[in-house]
Amino acid sequence: MGPRPDAPAASAVVPPPAWRTALGEGSPIRADWWSAFGDPVLTSLVSRALGSNVDLAAAVARIDEARAAARLARAQQTPTLGGAVPGTTGQTVSPFGTPSDAFGAQPALTASYDLDLFGRLRAASRAAQAQALASEGARDTVRLAIASGVASNYITLRALDQRLAVAQQTLAARAEALRIARRRAETGYTSNLELHQAEAEYRATQQLVPAAELAISRQENALSLLLGASPGPIPRGLPLDRLLSPAIPDGLPADLLRRRPDLFQAEQTLVAADRTLDSARAAMLPNLALTGSAGVVLSTALANPIGVFSIGASVLSPIFDGGRLRAQNDVAVARRDQAAYAYRRTALVAFQEVDNALAGVQRSGEQAVALERQVDALAAALRNASNRYRAGYTSYIEQLDAQRGLLTAELALVQARADRITAYVALYQAMGGGWSPADVTATQR
Template sequence: MLMVVGLLTGCAVGPDYAGPPKLNMPSHWGSKAASQHDAGRLDRWWLRLRDPLLSRLIEQAAEANPSVAKAKAVVREARATLQQTTVGLLPSVSGTASVTNNKTSAGSSSVLVDSAAYALHQASFDSSWELDLFGGTQRSIEAALRAEQSAEENLRDSLVTLIGDVAAYYVEARGYQARIALAERTAASQRDTERLTRSKYEAGSATAVDVAKATAQAASTEANIPTYQAALAADIHRLGILLGRPPDGVASMLAHSAPVPALRMPLPAGIPADLLTNRPDVASAERKLAQATAKIGQAEADRYPAVSLTGSVGTSALSAGDLAKYSSISWSVGPSITVPVFDAGKRHAAVRVAEAQRDQAFATFHATLLTAIEDVENALVSLSRERIRATKLAEAAKNYREAARLSRSLFESGSASFIDVLDAERSLYSAEDSLIQSKVSAAKDYIALAKALGGGWVDPIDVSTPIIVDQNTEPHLWQALK
């Protein structure tokens, strides 16, 4: 009998999940700028930017960000659900005990006789165990396990997104600081040109138009500074929120300007197939597909008979000391079977629902994977093109700088017109400002590529500590609601 039960409890219905689906994936990236060799390690990719403050901000954000804290709580919930589901494989036992005072009356309609009051002591133990004959409970455990794995990948995805956002806003902030400094330097130089032009006007070698244009150009450059300052403040405020602080929580850390983080070394892109394991949103979608597949078997098992073993032991006596006497003990044990006879196709429809949900999960997984490949391709192209653009802008800025120096020197000696100086200074400012923006764009493309490849946090993540630690949870006097 035990062998038969063991064999039956090893049965399972529904499809078995055979791993990630075989999809037609490209063997290499379309961008020629991608490195096709081994993907290498993408963990802590931000260290390649060699900015200690950025690294410190990222570590603090990973500890205190509210979205990450929520993702940790979801993992705890999924683990508790798995533990709760696993209990379904074990028998349940409950016990009851009671003491009641009793008194009865008996007799005819004219004569009533009261019996003496007595106390009745009772105790019992009841147990039940539903045999998992067709693997319904095993399938539910499998689904809960896949849900837990998906939650863990979602936590990793939250960290990947958070790290990328912190790095991007930090780079933008450094970029605006550089643009503010450039505008201030350029405006100061243009004010010098204005004073020189005014001196020449007073000496009769320049016109009032030249003075007005010099003044207007300096004012135009100075007008950019408040715009950049507002954008810088917004980036700093966003960084504060990402670190779980008030908006101005990191303002003191960014009070002093620093260069825009420069790209020190390329990121190893590997091949598209690496996204299946490296990118957490793809891995989470694949785990959800596995979960949906297990739920088909769970629904299918409901169409088959359910067998339970039940048993109970009870005792009752007028004295507590007599409860253990054999004559006071009663017991029962035996199997029970529930057979679905007619439900108008309800259980069959439940299987069709689970199959449709599995198809939806597959479509979501497929779309997530395609989006991931697209993200990498776009980041690779953007990064490679921006590097070329930055090289050309650096060359332009160098030549405009020389042209501005020469035109100003010639203007001071009276060998060049003010228009030449005006045009050279405007072109130099535009080229240098564009170069700063290009450096920021290149760094953000680098960050986008790291996110697209799934690079991020690899250190162990403690999810055991709840956000709120309840106090006074033991039995206590009820207090009015506040």
């Protein structure tokens, strides 16, 4: 039998040092962390999803199955009682040779009980209970994933709405530029080159509108699936640039990760594997069972009923099974080791996800600030280029370059803002669903 691998708690893995640096101050984040973005429509959508999502309903059904299995395992430790009332009919012959009909019955109550000397049944019961807890962790994992999925998809939807608005506004500006270029070409003030350039730029912007509308339709359908509903329109709330950016408290202790449902699930799966191994080892040892029965013989051929009873015990011990029990033990050992490694990997993945989310919040925020300044600069450059073009000081290509640069920067700014809010969602999910100052204080003691 190989050595058992280590199965450390989440806090035993060294967290990144940046976790304990000050990243901001603000109001505490509540359990319904999605409300921290300040959009009541988002809050309503998450509530709907948690109430009607089919994946969550399936997870609840798996919990019912695991709890029933745990009750069945506990029932194996209790005595088994049974009863029977067999009846017989026949004939009796008197000493004088006279036959007569007779009816008889023998009601009996039987009982059996496994003493479970080496804890085989108790270990199996504890394994079933741990598996039921693991199924609850799986349900909470699905619940957290659904809430995060709705929030992320809603943020993406609002980003697509803003991309559509940018495309429509740019298209209107391109239409005005095309009108001016056509008028100047018709009057002979400029060549047809500028007219064709303006028309090409207008058509290039025009195709962005149906592409954005198609992406919005698909995003609404994805949200409808999370809501457990048929495809259809999704209500809107605050625009993307008005969603709040919740503050992150000073330092995020690694022990907060123990609240992650997937880590709890992995821990309980390891416990269940341990108990299953104990049960497999106990199955190799002798087993003592007690049996007994008591009843009464009733018959029309008897003057009085006759009471009968029996009691006994049996010892069962494997002598030769072709290596079946040893193979079952080896299977249990391998599964226990797999669960231990899976638990450790789950902890390491948790640290990775939190660190990625923290970096995403910080870096995407810096990117958004830089893009906002770039958009302001390009908007000013476009105004200057347009004035110079209309005054006849420069060619149309200068205004065209400024328009292209501004459109690219505006779309990039929309994406950066969406990435920043989505990074908050990823952080909440990685931390098991938010935190509060009391949580931070309690884990730092």
